[in-house]
Amino acid sequence: MSVELTLEQLRSLLKELCHLPHETEWVEFKHNADVVKIGEYISALANSAALIGKQSAYLVYGVDDVTHDVVGTTFKPSSQHYKQQEIESWLLQKITPKIHFCFYEFTAGDDETPVVILEIQAAIYTPVQFEGVEFIRVGSYKKKLKAFSEKERELWRVFDKTPFEKQLATENSSGDDVLQLLDYPSYFDLIGIPLPENRSGILVALEADNIIEHTDSGLWNITNLGAILFARKLNSFQHLSRKSVRLILYRGNSRIETIRELEGNKGYAVGFEGLIDYLKTLLPSNEEIGRAFRKEVPMYPELAIRELVANAIIHQDFSISGTGPMIEVFDSRMEITNPGVSLVATDRFLDSPPQSRNEALASFMRRINICEERGTGIDKVVFQTELYQLPAPIFEITENHTRAVLFSHKIFSEMDKEERIRACYLHSCLRHVNREHTNNSSLRERFGIEKKNQAQVSRVLKDTVGGGFIRPYDPDAGTKAMRYVPCWA
Structure with missing residues (x-):
């Protein structure tokens, strides 16, 4: 997909397309627009462009489809409506997955002949549909993809071998x-x-x-x-413009009132350190009382923030258009969200081998020390939250996104049952991957609880076992010798 085209570039592109000997599977010429059919053409051209290795396809209005002479058009997409909606908004609702497309209205030369070029991004990971139907070009004709099974199989083979980074x-x-x-x-x-x-x-x-x-x-x-x-x-880069990291600061713990919103515009490698530095300025500090002095410490560990932001960037699904990584800061929590459902179950983040959709991106980010060389860095996140004695983080999956949530400091008595169980489970996972067992003593240390209150920790262990999250390593061991491992260990 090209960058925003100038008038000179548009005229040069028009000349190049008109010099083609005939319509192709990635170029279609029209005099005027049948608005109802535009979405079908977007689907067909996007899929055909992917099939033959083109990055873009073009639907050109104002050119004769036989002679390729510029004849002009009355089609004006900027003012065109369909079903009381702007044409571009209507198309965006009907096309899945969302891909980048752009209407360019310009004049072909000194004679001011109006022309429109619709530039269409090639399909990336899955065929493009319009109103639930996939189309394809067969020669210069638009057909339903399901009627051409060999082309469909070939298209899927293309998707399997062309990662996002190489496009x-x-x-x-x-x-x-x-x-x-x-x-x-x-x-x-x-x-x-x-x-x-x-x-x-x-x-x-x-x-x-x-x-x-x-x-x-x-x-x-x-x-x-x-x-x-x-x-x-x-x-x-038009198709990447929505992939920038958004940072939103809210007042309170709801999304009702936004205090500040920042959308980064630099590439991830260029802008990462600046993003982290700016994020730290937005976060409040907690007061830690030492033996002889008081000092301010960050509300959230910087290392945990770095790992989670890097993960959101690296593991996002670039095939989901119109959305990118997002960091939301509330009074008592921070949520970091990326497009795409995690390839690993959230309850196995700590021990599962890393899987990335974007291995070249992940490799380069590791190379410049932005993220972990091994694993996902989640073990560091959990370790840091324990060190700061924060509630355990939450990792969750929505329909199309993966989210990590960090919480501000709470003492044990302020945590509810669910928070205590989650902390116990992640503590057990962390201990297990470090080849250690969980026991009453280790969990007391995690929560900052004195030995005289060990009964409180025993209750948490019992609840976590009862929830099916951990199990005794040796069920026959005595109470004092009892050790625990994650349920999957």
């Missing part, structure tokens, strides 16, 4: 455009090598890391990996 954010960009769009000094700074003295050296280095790729025409393509990590401005 293209721009095509046929000049070297100057690449260096204008990407924050290349940050790339060299983050990987710890000197900045080359000339443009050629810079481009070669970026190509070696799959940030860009060279074309046969001598120009450059920017990969999604390069754009999502090193974009100077993510909104320069």
Whole structure:
């Protein structure tokens, strides 16, 4: 998908498309628009573009479909409505999954002939549907995909072998455009090598890391990996503009009143440290009373925040359009949400081997020390919340998202039964992956409870066993020798 096109680029694109010998599976010419059929064409062209390896497809209004002469059009999508809705809003509701598409209205030349180009992002992970039906192009004809089973199977094979990071954010960009769009000094700074003295050296280095790729025409393509990590401005890449991290600060513990909202616009690698630093300025501190002095400590451990934000970035599902990672800060909790359902069950985050949809992204983020080299870093999150004696975090899945929730400090007496059980279970998981057992003593330390109140901890252990979260390691052991492991151990 290209960046926002200028008038000169649009006229050049129109000329290039009109020079095609005939309509193709990724280009359709129309004089005027049948509004009802636009969604079907978006589905068909998006799926066909994916099938033949194109990053974009085009529906051109104002060009004769036989001679390819520019004849002009009366179609004006900016003012077109259907069923009392703007045409673009109506299409967005009917197309699944949501992909990027953009109407460009412009004049073809000095004669002011009006033309519209609808640029359509190729399907990514699954066929694009319009009103629940998948379409495909067969030659220059639009057909239902289910009627062409071989094309459907081939399309799924394409999805299986083309990860998001290897797809293209721009095509046929000049070297100057690449260096204008990407924050290349940050790339060299983050990987710890000197900045080359000339443009050629810079481009070669970026190509070696799959940030860009060279074309046969001598120009450059920017990969999604390069754009999502090193974009100077993510909104320069239309299909990635909604993938920026949103940070929202609320008043109180509800979403009724927003105090501040920030939407990052830099690539993830470029903007990560600034995001964390800004987030820390929004978080209140707790007062810790030491033996001789008082000191302010952060409400949430920085290491836990870093790991959870990095996880949200790395494990998101990029095929879900119109949404990106989000951090929401309330008075007594912080929620970090990413698009996509976790590939690992939430109750096994601590012990399961990591699985990532975006391995190239994860690998590069590890390489520049933004995230864990091994595992998910959740063990660090749980350890830090225990060290700070915070309530245990929650990891949950909604229909299309995964969410982690950190809670501000509570003493044991303020925690409810559910919070105590969750803390006990995660404590047991953490101990188990460290090859240690859970017992009354270890859980007392986790909650900051004195030995004389060990009966309180015994009650928590009993409730957690009763809930099926942990079990005795040796059911025949005496009360004082009783040790516990997670239910799945």
